[in-house]
Amino acid sequence: MPGHDIIVVGASAGGVEVLSQLVRDLPANLPAALFVVLHIPAQSPSVLPSILNRAIRKRQPNSPLQALHPKDGEAIAHGRIYVAPPDQHLLIKDGHIHLARGPKENGLRPAVDPLFRTAARIYGQRVIGVVLSGTLDDGTAGLAAVKQQGGVAIVQDPEEALYSGMPQSAIENVEVDYILPISEIAPVLVQLAEKPVEPEGVKAVSDDMKIEADMAELEIGAMQSYDCPGTPSGFACPDCGGVLWELGEQGLVRFRCRTGHAYSSNSLMAAQSEALEEALWNALRALEEKAALVHRLGERARDRHQAISAKHFEQEAQAAQQRAALIRKMLLKSEENGNLSTLDGQVVEPQGLLKSEERNGSQETEDKEDQDISSPSPLAPRPSPLHMVAICASAGGLNALSQVLSGLPADFPVAITVVQHLSSQFPSLLAEILSRRIKVRVKQAESGDLLLPGTVFVAPSDQHLLVNLDSTLSLSHSELVHFVRPSADLLFESAAASFEQQAIAVILTGKGSDGAMGVRAIKKMGGTVIAQDQATSEFFGMPEAAINTGVVDLVVPLNEIAATLVNLVTVKDEG
Known part of the structure; x- marks a missing residue:
């Protein structure tokens, strides 16, 4: 009698670290197959399998557990961690895996909901759904489908998640079985995988779930059916402009168009705002x-x-x-x-x-x-002689920031400002985390702070960080820029206006294009722009967008950025 041997996991921003910790704690003889969706840019290659394999080998050098990008039609086997490839939905069929470039859900491909939904449809009670760190609410509808078919729902504790949107949404909308810190999830997975599932009869899958599962793989019958799930709404699909149909199954308000694009209410609002x-x-x-x-x-x-x-x-x-x-x-x-x-x-x-x-x-x-x-006033005060470095990062940024800043000496002669995209619902712990890892002083920025050499000023969650002409800092709750707050663009633009050729901008790993507008301002005012290279970026979206502007001066591997900054500051000071 099988146990809960189909484990489906969804994560987004902040997910690389928690996924690494999760797989590191799994036993070598795990009697289950693990399926992972992490939101990644469609244009960038995914290095997540190699990251997860390194995490496993670091603790268990001889473990047979292996993470990989599966091939379409590959048979499901225990002891494997199947990672969704870029720009393809990872779907579960009876005994094998299907990859599909079906319509995006919540503006994403791969998306968490299709994985969870197809697993619940086929394997019912044997499925464990796990929602980890991430923004917005992808995974909530899929986790509800897992519960509807008798599976188990596990959610990372939002209090410890770097981005709490996905876990919090799941908790608010689904009868979750376990809310756990990441360190306690692996033992529970092992316990459930080894516990036989008592058959209670196969639950009938709703017609809407069947149609939605088929739409994710562009099944022709579902796509051409005149019987769309839900009722017509007054809203247009942000992807194709078609009419969105409103679905209210499992108490969740969701929307799907005739061509299959799907949105939760929060994701639809986000897409419309964007x-x-x-x-x-x-x-x-x-x-x-x-x-x-x-x-x-x-x-x-x-x-x-x-x-x-x-x-x-x-x-x-x-x-x-x-x-x-x-x-x-x-x-x-x-x-x-x-x-x-x-x-x-x-x-x-x-x-x-x-x-x-x-x-x-x-x-x-x-x-x-x-x-x-x-236009700036011609009588505006000039910036002080102090140079400054402005750094931005998003997904994968904690590790990147730690590596760059830990490479700087304690007497680094320049002030540093940092924007890291974080959850807006909880206070930022970034300054506290960095202070334990680096030599230079770290402080969460406050309005009126004076930029000081050898000090890192970290933007608080949900507030833009701006640099003033008098070398002080301001915080602003102004509107989201490119759907983020704090925004790298605003930090860079204010640094360019205040410090001109003395400003140095650094773009690290992250999704999206925040910072690309700002580096143009830095370059226009004579400053210097550095971007992390693709090989060392967990997510190349932000560095690539900056590089594509044509104004980046240096494209540098992560482990060389600190030395590059020291050299630049030394040259600038000597000049």
Whole structure:
């Protein structure tokens, strides 16, 4: 009689470390097969199997446990850790594995939900679903399917997860059996795998679950069926623009379009927010480009003594600049003032529009603010002689930051600011963790902190970290930038404005493209940009996006970045 021998695991941001610890604690004779989905960029090769194998061999040199990317159709065997390859869903069939480039779920491929759902459909009570560190809520619907079919649900304790979104969502929406720190999960898995599953009869799989499982592998019958799961909603699919159908099975509100793209409510809101932000940034860019072009045409008209045309062009430029300033306010307005909208070209605060006399009385101040936003004052104080280093990282960043910063001497003559993408729901422990691993002083940044040599200032969770002209720091709750807060782009841009050619930017491992806009600002002001190379990056998304801008000065392996910084600072100081 088999035990719980089908173990499906889902993780996202912060998942590499916890997965390494999990597999390291598994016995060599594990009587189960392990299936792992970690959210990784589609364009980058996955090195997760080699990372997991190193973790296993470090503790158990002769262990037969092996992590690998499976082939489509490969038979399921105990003692194997099957890792989803990039850009392919990892699905479980009866006795074998299926890889599919089916529609994305929660904007992701591979996604956790399809793995969990297909495992529950085929193996029912024998399945253990495990949700680890990650943002948003991929895995929640899949874990509910595991429970629906009689399986076991295990979730990492959100209090210790570097990113608590996925574990917290699972706990709030699923009757979880175990909430455990990562150090206690492996023993429970072994105990459950060795315990025979008492047959209680095969539970019927719902029609919706069948359709959703088939859609993940682009099964033609499911894709062409007129009987879509759920009921039509009033929302459009962010991926293809089709109508989303709302599903309410297991008490979870989810959405799926006819072509198979699926979203939880949180993931849909995130995708819509990202699309809205992208549209606003595009509008801002277009308006600023229009203002610059029309201003240039006005100058040419003045040079030709065409006064009427010059005045017309100048009016158009001013109108474009005013619209750009309005959009900029909407992008950067502080969250504490609530959501913003516009009416008759005015930004509406949560309490409503300012009274007309208040608007008129404050117009001079607002105009000055707009001018300050669009162009720095020529009388602004210059930065101090102190140089500075700004470092950003995301997925896989804890190890990378530890290695870079531990290579710096205690008397490193430059201040360092750090942005690491973290969960917004819990206080950051990054400063505390780094302080135990490195020689230089570490401090969680506070507004008003003065940049000091040999000190690392870490951005708190859910707050942007900005560098001021007087070498002090500011924290801001302004809107998310590229769907993150703190944002590397804002840190880099403020460092570029404050320290110009004295600023050094470093892009480490991470998903997405945060930092790519900021490095352009660093380079434009004469600073230096360093990016971690692909071979040593756990996730190459952020370094690659920076490299693709064409402004990166040095692409360096992780173990050489600290020495590079020391050399750069020495050269700059001597200069």
